Amino acid sequence: MTHTAPGVLEALRAALGDRVDVSDAARHAARADKSGHAADDPPLAVVHARDVADVQTTLRLASETATPVVPQGARTGLAGGANAGAGEIALSVRGMDRLLEVRADDLIAVVEPGILNADLNAALAPHGLWWAPDPASRAISTVGGNIATGAGGLLCAKYGVVRDAVLGLDVVLADGRLLSLGHRTVKGVTGLDLTSLFIGSEGTLGVIVGATLKLRRLTTGDVCTIAATFPTVRAAAGGSAAVTAAGVQPAIMELMDAASLAAVHALLGLPDPTPGAAQLTIQTDGAAARTEAEQIAAILTAAGGSVALSHDREEGERLLAIRRSMHPAMESLGTTLIEDVSVPRSALPAMFDEIARIERDYGMTIPTVAHAGDGNLHPNFIYPGPGEVPAEVWAAADELFRAALRLGGTLTGEHGVGVLKRRWLADELGDDQWRIQHEIARVFDPKGILNPGKVFA
Numbered sequence: 049m050t051h052t053a054p055g056v057l058e059a060l061r062a063a064l065g066d067r068v069d070v071s072d073a074a075r076h077a078a079r080a081d082k083s084g085h086a087a088d089d090p091p092l093a094v095v096h097a098r099d100v101a102d103v104q105t106t107l108r109l110a111s112e113t114a115t116p117v118v119p120q121g122a123r124t125g126l127a128g129g130a131n132a133g134a135g136e137i138a139l140s141v142r143g144m145d146r147l148l149e150v151r152a153d154d155l156i157a158v159v160e161p162g163i164l165n166a167d168l169n170a171a172l173a174p175h176g177l178w179w180a181p182d183p184a185s186r187a188i189s190t191v192g193g194n195i196a197t198g199a200g201g202l203l204c205a206k207y208g209v210v211r212d213a214v215l216g217l218d219v220v221l222a223d224g225r226l227l228s229l230g231h232r233t234v235k236g237v238t239g240l241d242l243t244s245l246f247i248g249s250e251g252t253l254g255v256i257v258g259a260t261l262k263l264r265r266l267t268t269g270d271v272c273t274i275a276a277t278f279p280t281v282r283a284a285a286g287g288s289a290a291v292t293a294a295g296v297q298p299a300i301m302e303l304m305d306a307a308s309l310a311a312v313h314a315l316l317g318l319p320d321p322t323p324g325a326a327q328l329t330i331q332t333d334g335a336a337a338r339t340e341a342e343q344i345a346a347i348l349t350a351a352g353g354s355v356a357l358s359h360d361r362e363e364g365e366r367l368l369a370i371r372r373s374m375h376p377a378m379e380s381l382g383t384t385l386i387e388d389v390s391v392p393r394s395a396l397p398a399m400f401d402e403i404a405r406i407e408r409d410y411g412m413t414i415p416t417v418a419h420a421g422d423g424n425l426h427p428n429f430i431y432p433g434p435g436e437v438p439a440e441v442w443a444a445a446d447e448l449f450r451a452a453l454r455l456g457g458t459l460t461g462e463h464g465v466g467v468l469k470r471r472w473l474a475d476e477l478g479d480d481q482w483r484i485q486h487e488i489a490r491v492f493d494p495k496g497i498l499n500p501g502k503v504f505a
Contacts (some may be wrong), residue, residue, distance in 0.1 A: 197462070381430045
């Protein structure tokens with residue numbers, strides 16, 4: 049059975065009524081995420097799913113009519129992975145935002161995909177529990193989106209990424225079938241690990257409609273925060289590598305180079321930092337927090353850092369607020385292409401050398417922050433906008449991506465591939481692995497209707 053676009057809309061409206069939104073405002077908003085990239089034209093409609101049945105109905109109709117579908121949550125992604133364009137249906141699960149179950153005895157929660165990361169943790173706090181992934185966008189990003197992109201955050205150094213905090217998923221396939229993947233148990237090795245396959249799949253395999261999450265007990269004991277200033281970013285990267293090499297395990301270890309630090313200080317009205325100086329902000333928690341903080345302070349002092357150590361939680365949050373203000377600080381400078389590469393932690397100094405080389409070669413400043421505890425860097429390319437990313441920015445980014453790969457790294461640690469990095473994917477995976485991954489996607493979505501043009505395009 050085939051339909052013209054009006055026929056698809058008629059079928060959707062007949063089945064879903066007012067959940068089908070064809071207003072100009074909704075359709076144009078669905079064109080873009082937070083990456084600065086947008087589809088040229090708006091989608092046919094936005095379906096605001098209220099439950100699993102709405103998702104299944106949408107995908108059955110889409111499959112019957114070979115109409116592309118782009119799953120969306122809060123559209124806070126930074127790789128263009130949820131942008132919907134001409135001839136496509138934007139399928140929003142943002143309204144599916146319930147916390148369905150909390151089991152404090154089993155340390156699990158069952159949620160719908162549209163619940164915000166921060167709202168989930170606010171609801172878990174009275175139970176003495178929390179979900180560890182904490183992307184910078186946690187106040188505005190959905191748990192489903194976190195899972196679809198394989199998100200990370202500041203606490204990854206100690207508590208891991210989304211992949212480490214998901215036990216099971218409910219997903220709707222392109223033809224409308226509902227699968228329940230994974231387990232409610234901590235251990236489970238029956239069959240292939242399809243749960244992990246869906247984490248980070250960016251809506252290309254199916255639509256996440258539910259998740260069973262692995263929780264942690266709220267941290268008790270001290271929280272200590274260290275701010276260490278270094279004369280150069282390379283020295284700061286060397287300090288963070290020294291902490292890792294010493295085997296000490298901070299909860300947070302964030303690095304800000306001179307340009308990013310200066311931009312944040314200007315945004316927050318703080319005194320100007322020392323020109324050229326970079327900063328490490330490190331936090332320890334739990335029973336050993338004080339001992340670990342003292343060890344780290346000694347390591348950073350020996351590495352040439354000027355170190356301040358605080359045992360006050362509020363002071364620690366004020367220090368971390370500087371790092372968490374990075375995105376608005378970059379937005380204040382112009383349109384930003386926020387990139388995301390990871391390298392082995394020992395290679396952080398070398399990666400900052402590569403960034404400095406690219407800055408010299410292209411005559412640009414690339415403010416960079418890093419989750420130094422896990423080797424994940426976020427270089428920021430600032431350009432006049434809005435509009436398409438200039439060719440010279442893409443050329444510099446190309447050099448940066450290839451430098452990360454040469455150092456044994458990866459194109460993306462947590463933002464995903466989306467549309468922005470798809471041209472480099474085969475460079476990292478190699479032709480054989482790229483083809484195998486493409487073939488796996490077609491097993492789940494034979495007609496190629498799910499999030500076309502993203503990742504494997």
